Amino acid sequence: MQKPGVSGRGARASTVLGRRLGGELQQLRLAAGMTQQQAAEYLSATATKVVKMESGWVPVRDPDIRALCQLYGVTQSKVLASLLDIAKTDRERRKVRGWWDDSMLPGGQAGYIAMEDAALRNRQWQVALIPGLFQTAEYTRAMGVADMPWEDVDQIEAVVAVRARRRQRLYGDAPLQMHAVIWEAALRQLIGGQAIMRRQLEHLRELADLSNVHIQVLPFWAGGHTGIGGPFNILSFGEDEAVDVVHMDAPRSEIWVEDAERSAVFVEMFNGLSRKSLSPYDSMQLIESIAKGMSE
Structure with a gap:
């Protein structure tokens, strides 16, 4: 668990969705054999504006997307709809100030929570830990204690409070659709001791009763698998997977995979892990x- 820091987003900042949109516009331009200057002239704008759009530094208006698609010869309505969907979500994320902006958060977590708040669906593979949205306060606190030294031990409670606020995404009128595949190791790792882990596992059972939560366990006996390299999240922001971005935590940093070709690799990896895992019912039995085997 990283130590808290402050991170924010603004309208003139490179965002994950902005970079995704810009990258797709750039690919369409290159496929059409056009330069940024030609695109700028068609929009009656400067080349600098096109550079910023393709880099994800500024929000992109729908008329500009429609004009560029016309210039680039894009005729598939599905492609245009996907671009407009990304742009709309990105604009909404940039202008909304979320509760996380005033929270004490690890370095890059404010950006991730903003994305999580906008997402419709989260597919998550976890190797050694219980997924964050599924963690009890005691489990999160025990992880924080184990990650000493802290400059101020009260910062642990700030992290616990943020995690509790994030869990609200699992409830309400439009809850996050959550599909988690968890390696058996995460269930047996004694974070905080047997009593805390027993309560954590009981909480997983309670969450599994929610219609929007789908939990599977990849058991040890399943053998080798493609997810041994580490955990990842796949966040989706539109119907029919109009937008998929992948997030991975690295030591003291984070990694985003934003282009369609690379994110598709993680989608296939997740699907393979899901197929290899126990059914939701058998997962709950395990x-x-x-x-039950955990006792003081």
Whole structure:
């Protein structure tokens, strides 16, 4: 768990969705054999504006997207609809100040939480830990204690409070659709001791009753698998996977995969892990068995 810091977003900042949109516009321009100057002239704008659009530094208006698609010879309505969907979500994210902006958060977590708040669906693979949205306060606190030294031990409670606020995305009228595949190791790792882990596993069982939560366990006996390299999240922002971006935590940093070709690799990897895992029912049976085996 990283130490808290402050991170924010503004209208004139490079965002994940902005870079995704800009990258797709750039690919369409290059496929059409056109320069940024030609695109700028068609928009009656400067080349600098096109550079900023393709770099994700500024929000992109729908008329500009429609004009560029016309210039680049894009005739597929699905492509245009996808671009407009990304642009709309990006503009909404830039102008909204979220509760996380005033929270004490690890370095890049404000950006991730903003994305999580906008997402419709989260597919998550976890190797060693319980997914953040599924963690009990005691589990999160135990992780923080283990990650000493802290400059101020009260910062742990700030992280616990943020995690609790994030869990609200699982409830309400339009809850996040969550599909988590968890390696068995995460269920047996004694974070905070047996009592805390037993309560954590019982909480997973309670969450599984939610219609928007889908939990599977990849058991040890399943053997080798493609996810051994580390955990990742796939965030989707539109119907029919109009936008998929992948997020991965690295030591003291984070990695975003934003282009369609590379994100598709992670989608296929997740689908393979899901197919290799236990069914949701059998997963709950294993979780309950592990929980019952934990006693003081």
